[in-house]
Amino acid sequence: xxxATTVVTSTRFxxxxxWADFLASAKVNRDKFEKNYENPVLTEEDxxxxxxxSELPNGPRKLLAxxxxxxxxxxxxxxTAVHIAELAGIQLRIFLRDENPDIMDEFxxxxxxxxxxxxxxxxxxxxxxxxxxxxxxxxxxxxxALAMEQARTKLKLPSSASLGNISDAExxxxxxQEVISRIEPHADQWRRDAASVSSGSHLTN
Amino acid sequence: MTPxxxxxxxxxKIPIVYTIRGCxxxxxxxxxxxxxxxxxDERRVELSQATLDEARQYGKLVPIVVWPDxxxxxxxxxxxxxxx
Numbered sequence: 001x002x003x004a005t006t007v008v009t010s011t012r013f014x015x016x017x018x019w020a021d022f023l024a025s026a027k028v029n030r031d032k033f034e035k036n037y038e039n040p041v042l043t044e045e046d047x048x049x050x051x052x053x054s055e056l057p058n059g060p061r062k063l064l065a066x067x068x069x070x071x072x073x074x075x076x077x078x079x080t081a082v083h084i085a086e087l088a089g090i091q092l093r094i095f096l097r098d099e100n101p102d103i104m105d106e107f108x109x110x111x112x113x114x115x116x117x118x119x120x121x122x123x124x125x126x127x128x129x130x131x132x133x134x135x136x137x138x139x140x141x142x143x144x145a146l147a148m149e150q151a152r153t154k155l156k157l158p159s160s161a162s163l164g165n166i167s168d169a170e171x172x173x174x175x176x177q178e179v180i181s182r183i184e185p186h187a188d189q190w191r192r193d194a195a196s197v198s199s200g201s202h203l204t205n
Numbered sequence: 206m207t208p209x210x211x212x213x214x215x216x217x218k219i220p221i222v223y224t225i226r227g228c229x230x231x232x233x234x235x236x237x238x239x240x241x242x243x244x245x246d247e248r249r250v251e252l253s254q255a256t257l258d259e260a261r262q263y264g265k266l267v268p269i270v271v272w273p274d275x276x277x278x279x280x281x282x283x284x285x286x287x288x289x
Contacts, residue, residue: 028252028254072288072289098227163283163285172280176266176280179285180265
């Protein structure tokens with residue numbers, strides 16, 4: 001992702017969509033994007049952090065987002081990235097995942113197996129890689145793991161039970177429903193945590 | 206329509222499957238069905254708000270399958286699928 005072999009050149013970066021163009025092209029969830037944009041989660045501390053960071057000589061001046069409008073994590077997180085770009089004077093360009101597989105391939109997660117989105121990549125003015133953030137906050141990943149553990153306990157499944165080895169269809173669906181019902185109440189908090197994580201650690205590498 | 210794993214009114218005689226282009230779990234399910242000769246009605250949720258809203262009445266994760274007997278299943282394989 002940070003090597004000379006990246007496909008993200010300055011020219012390619014310019015070919016991404018602006019926020020306005022992304023919204024205009026979105027066939028679904030426009031209301032959710034607009035609602036989350038109108039309800040920013042950045043604290044004053046976050047705002048100061050990003051302003052100061054962008055003023056550093058080799059600080060972030062470009063922000064690339066890989067997104068798709070149908071994705072729940074995208075409509076929760078992308079509006080925050082838009083706010084960061086706007087307040088810090090960072091140029092934002094959005095690339096649709098399924099139309100830009102070569103960019104997506106540079107930022108795979110789960111040991112190269114998952115094309116998880118959103119991905120946010122910060123670059124210098126010269127489009128030199130600085131850092132990136134994928135999908136959702138650490139607290140969300142921890143919350144998902146906890147929800148899975150609680151679902152196993154409630155359904156009396158062995159600790160080794162996972163989606164890959166629950167063979168009974170009804171039990172599998174029950175497991176999914178238990179997990180979903182446990183994570184849904186935390187969506188707003190995890191959206192706030194994602195912004196805090198971005199400002200707190202990833203960009204200080 | 207009944208949400209999340211219950212039964213629902215599918216008037217057709219073939220399964221309805223809600224998918225997203227590029228969703229790995231959706232691709233795996235359809236590859237399996239295609240290899241087995243399963244006939245299905247695929248509805249792509251990223252193409253219209255109406256289809257996405259329709260899918261959300263059944264579940265949160267694509268692929269979502271509504272069987273002719275009313276059973277609803279979501280997700281496929283060893284991953285959660287895609288949250289919609």
